Amino acid sequence: MPTNPVLSLDDVTLKFGGVTALDGISFDVRSGEIFAVIGPNGAGKTSLLNSISGLYRPQQGALTLHPTPQRSSGQGNAATRALELRRTAPHNIARAGVARSFQNIELFRHMSVLDNLMLGRHVHLTGGVLSCGLYWGPQRRAEIEHREVVEEIIDFLEIEALRHAQVGTLAYGLQKRVELARALALSPRLLLLDEPMAGMNAEEKEDMARFILDINEDRGITTVLSEHDMGVVMDLSDRIAVLDFGRLIAIGSPAEIGTDPAVINAYLGQAHTETAPPA
Amino acid sequence: MRSGVFFEKYSEEMALRPYPLQRMRLGLFALAVVIFPFIASPYWLSLANQVAIATVGALGLNLLVGYTGQISLGQGAFLAIGAYGSGLLTLRMDLPFWLSIPIAGLITAAAGLIIGLPSLRLKGLYLAIATLAAQQIVEWVITHWTWLTGGTEALVIPSPKLFGFRLDRDFNFYWFGVATAALAALFVANLMRSRVGRSFVAIRDQDIAAGALGVNVFRTKLVAFATSSFLVGITGALIAHYRTIITWERFTLDTSITYLAMIIVGGLGTINGSFFGATLIVLLPALINSVGQSLQTTVPAAARILPFVQQGAFGLIIILFLVLEPEGLAKLWRNIKDQFKVWPFSY
């Protein structure tokens, strides 16, 4: 497995008033791996992902998105220089090839599945008000071309039947899948998934795990996912980082994490509950 | 979903009106629009012109409020800038109106950029208050910069001519007004099926997710303000050249609220709703008026309270719409179409 890092965190600290959500976190995410961040409720998993995607600004430390070593062909996101994420606006982080899903599903509820995914292509499309309003040749061709990319993702995630459905009307598990599809539509080089399996039934979890593995293997997309249930990530991840009260208490392979006394302690010492899906 | 029609290419399905039935309906509507001025009385023609003009304004406001979710009480101000802009350009600089109208649109778009600046920080009611301030400022400027606008005096502008036709005649203006409304509708429809329009709706539905997917939220909001203002500015200019008299009273907060009522009753974030709403809000006072007038001859006692009844009835009908069909006339129309889709079967 290639070991050059895609993302490096160095001593990242994020505080909300008196609460330290992230406490001097340092680690690398390696190219091509599935990297899981686990920890009990309130450990700082979401804060970590939000800091990477620029929604939260850590007061201290550095988050560096490394450039792709060689310009990968066809991938429009090939960044040529390192990006300090703490000083980059969320939309520019997305442009650099970081896509994500949210713990509480943040889809565009009134749009169709197709339009949600087409929005995922936003950074690859061009055209301003005039070009779009006239919908002339180049704009029309671009829309059709990107529609084809989106259709490929629809096939891949097996949501053909939902194409025209309004997203807000879909069942919870399907919405999670559409959100994954939307993130994938960005053709990211780093995919962030915040509790992709929370609130799903066993069958849906299995599907989701299969999709995450396929995305990683077939498309070679580096994935960082958060999860508070340890069991789910053991088979899925190449490496796992464990957070507890904002501190990184362990990092390593699933086998190492499974036997780490500090981890067992953190997990047994706390009552943690499955996050229920919103009604 | 409609059944029985299959597409072989995405381009076919992505057309504005992919289904034969839709094209047929549009064709029928276009036919009616062409026949109408030949059979309508001058009174109805003037109402139709007002509908056409209001449709452009409703489309513009819907772009901002309905599609992008940015509430604005500044519609009256934008209309005023367009009206005075275009009027003064023809009056003082002798520009032909077909040139002054788009220029007025651009001037209003620039004003929209400035008035839209608070939207970068404010949302919902707070933004509404900020646009209200803009509305008041523009009203003040118009009534006080007498050297430019004539102040509270009416500004009389030359009646527009196109290819030798005088457009102050309702029959002639009709074609110009309808064509402008049709172009505006096509423009908005295209916008909404492509990149920029999608980012508008994305900001309305979930601005944080939009940002995380690469939409520059600040910039897109300003683009929405500018584009909306462009259309509203053109509407103001149309009003000016249609009336050939510009007065500030036409562009007060009242007007802003009337336009909001239009798009709410018609259907937020819909194109046909902008037209439906404009039609209803233009025709409603006229209808209430004619009912009132016939009452006046039959029941003269009713005449004294007539003005109050008119105001009340207008409000009441709007409230009824909001309660019975919060998604507006566009939704009603959708329901009717759904009924016929499976006709003659009722399931």
Ligand SMILES: Nc1ncnc2c1ncn2[C@@H]1O[C@H](COP(=O)(O)OP(=O)(O)OP(=O)(O)O)[C@@H](O)[C@H]1O
């Ligand atoms: N926007 C915010 N404002 C204030 N405090 C916050 C905010 N976001 C997170 N926190 C706090 O930071 C800590 C870490 O929260 P975070 O949401 O990152 O945990 P988590 O590991 O994702 O938990 P969960 O498993 O419940 O999703 C918590 O104490 C939380 O209350």
Ligand SMILES: [Mg+2]
């Ligand atoms: Mg979380």
